[in-house]
Amino acid sequence: MSSPTTLADWLAHCERLHPSTIDLTLDRVQAVATRLKLRFDCPVVTVAGTNGKGSTCAMLEAIALQAGYRTGVYTSPHLVHFQERCRIRGEVVSAEALLPHFEAVEVAREGQGLTYFEFTTLAILRLLSQAALDLVVLEVGLGGRLDAVNVIDADCAVITSIDLDHMDYLGPDRESIGREKAGIMRAGRPVVVSDPMPPRSVLEHAQALGADLHLSGRDFRYSGDRQQWNWSGRHRRYNALAYPALRGANQLLNASGVLAAFETLHERLPLNAQAVRNGLAMVELPGRFQIIPGQPTLVLDVAHNPHAVATLAENLDQMGFFPRTHAVFGAMADKDVNAILLRMHPLIDAWYFTDLPTGRALPGTDLKRRWEALPARPGGAAASASCHPSPLDALHAALGAADPTDRILVFGSFFTVGGVLQDGLPRLAARHLG
Template sequence: MPTSSASLPEWLAHLESLHPKAINLGLERVSAVKDRLGIAFDCPVVVVGGTNGKGSTCAMLESMLRQAGYRVGLYTSPHLLHFNERARIDGDMASDAALVEQFAAVEAARGDISLTYFEFTTLAILRLFAQAGLDAVILEVGLGGRLDAVNVIDADVAIVTSVDLDHQEYLGDTREKIGFEKAGIFRAGRPAICSDPVPPKSLIEHAEAIGADLWLVGRDFNYSGDKQQWNYGGRGQRRNALGYPALRGANQLLNACAALAALEVLRLRLPVGAQEVRNGLVMVDWPGRFQVLPGRPTVVLDVAHNPHAAATLAQNLDNMGFHRFTYAVFGAMQDKDIDGVIAHLKGRIDHWCLTDLPLPRAAFAEEIKQKLLAAGVVTGEGADAESTIACFTTPVEAYENALNRADENDRIVVFGSFLTVAGVMEAQSKKN
């Protein structure tokens, strides 16, 4: 048990040791502690799940609401550089002191109930938001939906952004099984928004079975546009002449549509004007999601770590225009479909800089190299080789190697696990 003067890092180290499993899906333990803490919200709550795109959707929704003057709490995970990133109030990260206070409250309330790191920190941040006098709360699902700790809160609006294969050991090995898990955040009689263009039948059937108000992209809301601007159309609201979101990438209009559909269903409780929507989309910031850094060579940061996200990353790279060579800094967890990620990107990468990662479940760079070779990626020798594979012990070493070899007309893509992107971001921040 940390002392009353324990720091945030000391608390986080303590939380990592509380439960024998990193992931232990189920709501009984979390619900019991939530009830003891008396966590409740008197403002609209939006819960956002999905395989990919949920963080971007949360960020756009937060940005538009804040432009309208609302005080918003945003919970997301995982973080890139600092744990505090997970809890934002009115655009600012929660302070160490605020988080430590909530950790102490959860520790006191849980008694003999064992909580995972994610469950404990989720409860702490929910209590922080409940006490903060907010106008709106946005909660990103951690894993799946039905049994995720965030699902102890009944959402006023639930969004599922996309459904694809990831975390199969917990959620199932088909889109239908995973779709059912994602749909677990829907509630009877409340809006349930899905921006996946081809939603699994299981998601639709579950929404109908519980009597949720299902909004499907292409049926209940959609978008149209040209190279200059785009338009949103919902059941009873249109948003015209919108600028493209500041977040780059092929799927961002689908994510923006989902956020605008949520604003449409909340328009009587949280009205947001046309100019506030435009400003929110233009000013949104969400690091690590097809983030292009200024300068030369071109550097792209993207936390694409499953085949669906890799396919989107590949499309986004194709849309960037010509680069002489593309270098990849890539590291991933062993339980991810690394072969599926490679299949989408191998034809777009010339030089692979593979990295180990500081977690026991991470794949070694040498393991990823063998997968690349098995996929037919050719590696040459010497400085003039047009295709290479090199292995490194840290993301920073891999990135420095790519930087040293690339010229101003080349491109470096840092992708895979959050830890890969975070390692490079931390190195960049120290330089700046």
């Protein structure tokens, strides 16, 4: 077989290397990272949690950019293109920029099997380590303790909300899952917990490790009204802040944790209040309660577990009145689909269940069958459902059936939202407006 020459070639190579898509252990990754001599000369913030990780990473990046710092960010998964997983100085890296780092990992692994996630994570970490940056932000893919990102010792760990997800890998309850997330902490270094009610396992691990624990409600807190909000930490205070540009009920929780993280790094990365204000005002994150202008109103959200879907439902309730709400929905087989459907059931008048381009997804017909088993909607209002081969096909069907005053929600897996974004936002918006 010829050597890979394009990013697509390398990604296909990575998919063939290991029989499992997930194989939680750090041994393989650590060995290859050591041979790569991975190290960072700037502060590194690692972000773990069930929900809010992407928003937290985006706000850390936006504020640091406004302060004039050179940033590097690694997040996963991507919505449309693999390159979205890595941003340098606010820009998505090019496919070509990644190639030498894939080649370096291939040499350094010395025949060692790596999963797709492990291989690609190491390649992106190497790129970031050589990019002359002032701040690197790393989002944990799954869990924390045994995630490939955790081969890097973070200068500050951030743990966002913790809830039930990936229970086959992380454990059956919040205490077990919290213990896995807490694995990103380092002895003597700060850890910011933005979950207002963290599992005891997180607090106990921080104490046993001797980490510098910053707790929401104890070491930092926020308050606000409909117009503005205030934040105070151990040594800093910000007053009369505008709300983050990211929509949603939980964004102040995330923003509060972000400001606490910056407070822990203030000696190496000093901030002024204007950078905080500008960063929060300009932050962007596709697919997180993202509203695309036009008629009908179009909402995109990657909520794919019961906790995230409860927040989505709250956000939808706050949007005002729409005669009907249509929903394009696709999900992975390991998600608590019944709980998701039950929570959204009263809000949705027409479902468009979709297949997704991965063997890990539930077919649309299975989703429809589970929806049909739900109890009647409150008030006896009838709803409809149909199945479609792709998210874009499902969206076309919804656009064809919806009135201009209706609302269309596209939610669930990253594959669902990414499937309607595959032509890019401008083209989607143009088609939507047309």
